[in-house]
Amino acid sequence: MSKRKWLLMFVISLIFLLTVGCNADETQQEGLDGEQEETNSIEGTTEPENEGLAITTSFSILGDIVAEIIGERGTVEYLVPIGEEPHEYEPIPSDFQKASDSDVFYVNGFSLEGWLEKLVGNVGDVPVVTVSEGITPILLEGSEDEDPHAWLSVENVKVYVEDIVEDLVERDPSGEETYRTNAEAYLTELDDLQDWIKAEVEAVPEENRVIVVTENAFKYFGEAYGFQTEGVWELNSHEEGTPSQIARVIDFVSDQNIPAIFVETTVDKRYMERISEDTGIEIAGEVYTDAVGQEGSGAETYVLMMKHNVETFVSGLK
Ligand SMILES: [Zn+2]
Secondary structure, three states, X not given: OOXXXXXXXXXXXXXXXXXXXXXXXXXXXXXXXXXXXXXXXXXXXXXXXXXXXXXXXXXXXXXXHHHHHHOOOOEEEEEEOOOOOOOOOOOOHXXXXXXXOOOEEEEOOOOOOOOHHHHHOOOOOOOEEEOOOOOOOOEOOOOOOEOOOHHHOHHHHHHHHHHHHXXXXXXXXXXXXXXXXHHHHHHHHHHHHHHHHHHHHHHOOHHHOEEEEEEOOOHHHHHHHOOEEEEEEOOHHHOOOOHHHHHHHHHHHHHHOOOEEEEEOOOOOHHHHHHHHHHOOEEEEEEOOOOOOOOOOOOOOHHHHHHHHHHHHHHHHO
């Protein structure tokens, strides 16, 4: 071996040792002062490191669904922070680290994660699994592309759960009982949620069953629970908010004579505010489409965010 190669190997070894050293320090420090670095990890899922799987999901809603299934077995992290929308997300360096440290990376598919290619190309051989397999997509208006917001129908989330369980069992057979037991309980909870939604929306007169938001994300919800939906644009990644798009929604809202419109937690509210000013129709509340709620919002999980949405729609439209 040449001198240069030896030198190179020495430098690489040194970097390796330094990196390992730093990580060990961090771990120790965290353990000592008990403080946690702010990460997108889900509470209650940081149990034994040698048991279960390290899972990363693309966004928080999927993270919550996976956390329900794995319970205390393994860890779940998600990439897109709460409050940001997942369509045009720009992965940051720690995302590459999270994804490459995982046993599996779960994604929604239906073109939600347009940024995924960039990430996947840089995370080595971590398997990327699409958990919407088996869901019949709704297409974006005037497009061949699928609308990604399948999770806004509870029935679809039951399919996500089935897909996730099958994948977990295959990857970690000794956790099968845990996964299946947790999934059964969660599926029951989802059935209850769905029954509750169907009963709640009965309070809204048929002619008022129209959801108007900025991003027309409630198509799956609308199809499942009997609402017409409208938005300034179809998808955040196609965001334009042109005067003609706004004018179209103003006409629609005026024609429909509906009592309320809504804003989303992850979208710029100015478009709907403008429409509200122009039509005199009030904004009846904020709904969750692309992320669960922040800690303390009362919408920290998928089930809670759906309840919040339905309550907001019903009180605004009834
Ligand atoms: Zn969206």
